[in-house]
Amino acid sequence: MIDTFLKSLETGSGFWNPLVLGLAIIIALLLIYIIRGFGKKDYKKGTEQTKAFLSGNPEYSKDEMHIKGKNLYWGFTQALKSVYNVLEKMHNGNTSDYVLWFVIIIGALFIIIGVI
Amino acid sequence: MNWFELITLHSPPLIVAVPLLTAFLTPLVSKINEIVRNLFVLIMLCITGLLVLILGYDVLTNGIRTYVFGGGAPLPSGMNIPVRIMFEIDSMTIFMVIITIILAIICILYSWSFMKDQDGLDKYYTIILLLVTSIFGMELTGDLFNFFVFLEISCITSCALIAFYVHKKESLDAAFKYIVISSIGALFILFAIGLLYAQYNALNMATIANAIQFTFFDKIVLVLLVTGLAMKSGLAPMHMWLPDAYSSSPASVTFILVGATLAGLYGGLRVIFTIYGNQLLNTGFTFYPGLLIGIIITTLGVLSIFIGVFMALKRSDFKKMIAYTAVAEIGYMFLAIGSYLIGLALSVPDNPQMLVAGTYALKGGLFHILNDALDIGLLFLVAGAVYYATKQTSLNSLGGLARNMKYTTIFFLIGLLAVSGMPPMNGFASKLLIYQSTYQISPILSIIAIICSIMLLAVFVKVFQSIFLGPEIPSLKNVKEVPKSMLAAMALVACIIIFIGLFPNIIIDNLVTPAAEALQNTTSYISTIVGGA
Amino acid sequence: MTMIFNIPFIAVVAMIFIGLYAVLFKRNLVKMVIGISIIESGVNLFLITLGYREGGVVPIFTSAPSEVVKNAPGSMVLPVPQALTLTSIVIGVAVLALMLSLIMHIYEHYGTLDVRKIRGPEE
Numbered sequence: 001m002i003d004t005f006l007k008s009l010e011t012g013s014g015f016w017n018p019l020v021l022g023l024a025i026i027i028a029l030l031l032i033y034i035i036r037g038f039g040k041k042d043y044k045k046g047t048e049q050t051k052a053f054l055s056g057n058p059e060y061s062k063d064e065m066h067i068k069g070k071n072l073y074w075g076f077t078q079a080l081k082s083v084y085n086v087l088e089k090m091h092n093g094n095t096s097d098y099v100l101w102f103v104i105i106i107g108a109l110f111i112i113i114g115v116i
Numbered sequence: 117m118n119w120f121e122l123i124t125l126h127s128p129p130l131i132v133a134v135p136l137l138t139a140f141l142t143p144l145v146s147k148i149n150e151i152v153r154n155l156f157v158l159i160m161l162c163i164t165g166l167l168v169l170i171l172g173y174d175v176l177t178n179g180i181r182t183y184v185f186g187g188g189a190p191l192p193s194g195m196n197i198p199v200r201i202m203f204e205i206d207s208m209t210i211f212m213v214i215i216t217i218i219l220a221i222i223c224i225l226y227s228w229s230f231m232k233d234q235d236g237l238d239k240y241y242t243i244i245l246l247l248v249t250s251i252f253g254m255e256l257t258g259d260l261f262n263f264f265v266f267l268e269i270s271c272i273t274s275c276a277l278i279a280f281y282v283h284k285k286e287s288l289d290a291a292f293k294y295i296v297i298s299s300i301g302a303l304f305i306l307f308a309i310g311l312l313y314a315q316y317n318a319l320n321m322a323t324i325a326n327a328i329q330f331t332f333f334d335k336i337v338l339v340l341l342v343t344g345l346a347m348k349s350g351l352a353p354m355h356m357w358l359p360d361a362y363s364s365s366p367a368s369v370t371f372i373l374v375g376a377t378l379a380g381l382y383g384g385l386r387v388i389f390t391i392y393g394n395q396l397l398n399t400g401f402t403f404y405p406g407l408l409i410g411i412i413i414t415t416l417g418v419l420s421i422f423i424g425v426f427m428a429l430k431r432s433d434f435k436k437m438i439a440y441t442a443v444a445e446i447g448y449m450f451l452a453i454g455s456y457l458i459g460l461a462l463s464v465p466d467n468p469q470m471l472v473a474g475t476y477a478l479k480g481g482l483f484h485i486l487n488d489a490l491d492i493g494l495l496f497l498v499a500g501a502v503y504y505a506t507k508q509t510s511l512n513s514l515g516g517l518a519r520n521m522k523y524t525t526i527f528f529l530i531g532l533l534a535v536s537g538m539p540p541m542n543g544f545a546s547k548l549l550i551y552q553s554t555y556q557i558s559p560i561l562s563i564i565a566i567i568c569s570i571m572l573l574a575v576f577v578k579v580f581q582s583i584f585l586g587p588e589i590p591s592l593k594n595v596k597e598v599p600k601s602m603l604a605a606m607a608l609v610a611c612i613i614i615f616i617g618l619f620p621n622i623i624i625d626n627l628v629t630p631a632a633e634a635l636q637n638t639t640s641y642i643s644t645i646v647g648g649a
Numbered sequence: 650m651t652m653i654f655n656i657p658f659i660a661v662v663a664m665i666f667i668g669l670y671a672v673l674f675k676r677n678l679v680k681m682v683i684g685i686s687i688i689e690s691g692v693n694l695f696l697i698t699l700g701y702r703e704g705g706v707v708p709i710f711t712s713a714p715s716e717v718v719k720n721a722p723g724s725m726v727l728p729v730p731q732a733l734t735l736t737s738i739v740i741g742v743a744v745l746a747l748m749l750s751l752i753m754h755i756y757e758h759y760g761t762l763d764v765r766k767i768r769g770p771e772e
Contacts, residue, residue, distance in 0.1 A: 009624065012472060012549075013473075018539060022618065066589060067581065067586065068513075069511025087423060087427055094765055101354055103673070105347075106339060106343045199727070282754060292751045296682075299744050303685075314699045
C-alpha cells in the first residue's frame with residue numbers, strides 16, 4: 001500500500017511523489033515560521049528604522065530605484081557576446097532569410113537521409 | 117440503437133462539424149447581443165467538449181475507431197484501396213483533441229473581457245472557431261490530403277488572427293512572415309503527398325504505411341514532410357516566425373496558436389510513427405532510418421532548447437520572452453521523441469533496456485505536450501492580463517505590479533514554477549521523465565536539458581523581478597486587477613496545472629501511456645483499415 | 650522518346666526552383682508573393698501530371714463511349730488528382746488574397762515594399 005503510494009510516478013530508473021514533497025514544503029514553512037518567531041520585536045513603523053539605507057547616499061525616486069529588465073543578467077550576456085552576436089544575426093527579421101533556413105534544413109536532411 | 121450509441125458513432129465528424137457550424141452562425145447570433153454571442157460560442161464549445169469526452173471514453177475502452185465519410189465500409193465495391201475520406205482515431209488523437217478543447221474553451225472564456233474593447237469581434241470569434249475546427253481536423257483525420265487541407269485552413273486563420281491588431285506595424289509584419297513561411301512549408305508538404313500518391317496510389321495514411329518501401333522517393337517525402345511539420349511546430353532553426361507571431365498577437369489568440377503549433381507536432385509524430393513506423397528498423401541500409409531520424413531530431417531539439425533559452429534571456433519584451441521559451445519547450449518534446457527513436461534503434465538486437473528508456477522518454481515527451489500547452493498558455497494569459505491592465509509589455513517600463521494585481525501575480529508564480537520544471541508543478545513531472553530516460557540514452561542530453569531548465573527559471577525570475585516586484589512606479593499607481601472572466605480563465609489553467617502536478621500518475625496512466633502505446637504500435641493502426649478489407 | 654514524357658516533371662522542378670529563387674532573393678514583397686504563386690503552380694502541375702493516364706476515359710458513366718463501358722471499364726480514370734488540384738487551387742487563391750491584402754496594409758504602415766526594411770522592432 002505505502003509502496004504504491006510512494007511510486008506515483010515511475011520514471012524507469014526511479015520514482016517521484018509530489019505529495020511527499022508537498023508535505024516537506026509545509027514542514028519547511030512551519031520551521032520558517034518558528035524561526036521567524038525568534039526575531040526581534042522592537043520594530044516600530046514610521047520611524048527611522050523603516051527608511052532605506054543606501055550607504056548614506058540620498059534615496060532616489062521610486063522610478064529610478066527599481067531594478068528593471070535591462071539591468072539583469074548584464075554580465076551573462078556580456079560574457080557570451082560572441083554567441084549572442086550569431087544568434088541576433090539569425091533573427092534579423094528578414095522573411096527571405098527565414099525561408100532560406102527552411103530550405104537549408106531540407107537540403108541538409110536530403111544529404112543526410114538520402115545519401116546514407 | 118439508442119441515442120447515446122448514435123452520438124458515439126457519429127462523434128468524430130461532429131467534433132469537427134459543431135465548431136465549423138458555430139463559426140458561421142456566430143456573425144448571425146452577434147446581431148442579437150454581445151453576451152448572447154459569447155454564451156453561444158462558449159456553450160457550443162462545451163458541447164464539443166462533451167463529444168470529445170464521449171469519443172475519448174469510447175476509444176480508450178474499445179480501441180481504435182474509424183469513421184468513413186459517405187458509407188459504412190472503407191472500400192466501395194470493386195476497389196482494393198480506400199478512396200473515401202476517413203477519420204481514424206486512436207489514443208494519441210484523443211490525447212491531442214483533449215488538449216485542444218481545453219485550450220479552446222479557456223481561450224473563449226478569456227476573450228470575454230480581454231477582447232471587449234475591440235471591434236470586429238463577430239469575425240474574431242468566427243476565425244477562432246475555424247482555427248479550432250482545423251486543429252481538430254488535423255488531429256482526427258486519417259487521410260493525408262485531408263490533413264493538408266486542414267493544415268492550410270489553420271495557416272490562413274492563424275495568419276488572420278496574428279494580424280488582428282491591424283493598426284500595429286509588428287502584427288502585420290509577423291502575419292506576413294507567418295503566411296509566407298507556412299504556405300511554402302505547406303506547398304512542400306503537398307508536393308510530398310503527391311509523391312506518395314504517385315507511388316502507392318493512395319492517400320490514406322494506413323494504406324500508405326502498409327505499402328511503403330523506403331525507396332529513394334520515400335526518403336524525399338520523409339524529409340519534406342518532417343521538415344515542413346517541424347517548421348509548423350517551431351523547431352529551431354526554423355522557429356523564427358514563432359516569436360514574432362506569438363508576441364504580436366492578442367494573448368487569447370496566442371493561447372490557441374499554441375494548440376495549432378502542437379497540431380503540427382502531432383502531424384510530425386504521425387508521419388514518423390505511423391507512415392514510416394514499419395521502416396524505422398529497415399535493415400537495408402548502413403544505419404537504421406530510425407536512428408538517423410532520431411539523431412537529427414534530437415540535435416535540432418537540443419538546438420531549439422539552446423536558442424530559445426539564450427534568446428529569451430536577453431529579450432526585454434514580456435511576450436517575446438515567453439515566445440522564445442515556447443521554442444525551448446518544443447525542443448524538449450523533440451528531444452524526448454528523438455531519444456525514443458535512438459533508443460529503439462539501439463535496442464536491436466539485444467539491448468532491451470534501451471527500448472525501455474526510450475519508451476519512458478516518449479511518455480515524457482507526450483506528457484510534456486500537455487504540460488507545455490498549459491504552462492506556456494498560462495504565462496501568455498498573464499502577459500495578456502498585464503497588457504490589459506497597463507497597456508504595455510516592456511520589462512523596462514513596468515514594475516511593482518504585485519501591489520495591485522495580487523491574483524495575477526500568484527498565477528504568474530504558478531506558471532513560472534511550472535514552465536521551469538520546479539517541483540511540485542506539472543512541468544517537473546514530465547521533465548523528470550525526460551531527464552532520467554535521456555540520461556540512459558546519452559548523459560550529455562540530460563545534462564543540457566537540466567541546465568537549460570535552470571536557465572528557464574532564470575529567465576522568469578528576471579520577469580518576476582522586473583514586472584511584479586520592486587517599488588510602486590508612479591505611472592502605474594492606478595492599475596487595477598483584471599476582470600473576473602480573465603481571472604477565471606487563468607485560475608482554471610492554474611488549477612489544472614496544480615492538479616496534474618500533484619497527481620501525475622492519473623494523467624500518465626489514463627492518457628499518456630495509451631497514447632505512447634498507440635504511437636509505438638503501428639501495426640494495429642494499419643490493420644484497422646487494411647486488415648479488415 | 651521517353652524523355653518527352655518527363656518534360657512535365659522537369660517543368661515542375663524548374664517552376665519550384667524559380668519560385669524559391671524569387672522568394673529567397675527578390676526584395677520586393679509582391680515579387681515574393683509571385684514566387685510563392687509559381688511554386689504553387691508547379692505543385693499543381695505535378696498533381697495534374699500524375700493524373701494523366703494514356704488512353705483513359707473521363708469517369709462520367711453516362712457519357713462514356715459504349716464500347717468502353719462494355720469492354721474496358723478499367724480505363725476510366727479515377728479523378729482523385731484532379732480533385733486534389735482543384736482544392737489546392739482554391740486554397741491557393743485564399744492564401745494569395747490574404748498575402749496581397751497584408752502587403753497593402755504593410756505598405757500603408759511602412760511606406761516601402763522592401764523586405765529588408767520591414768521588420769518588427771527588436772527590443
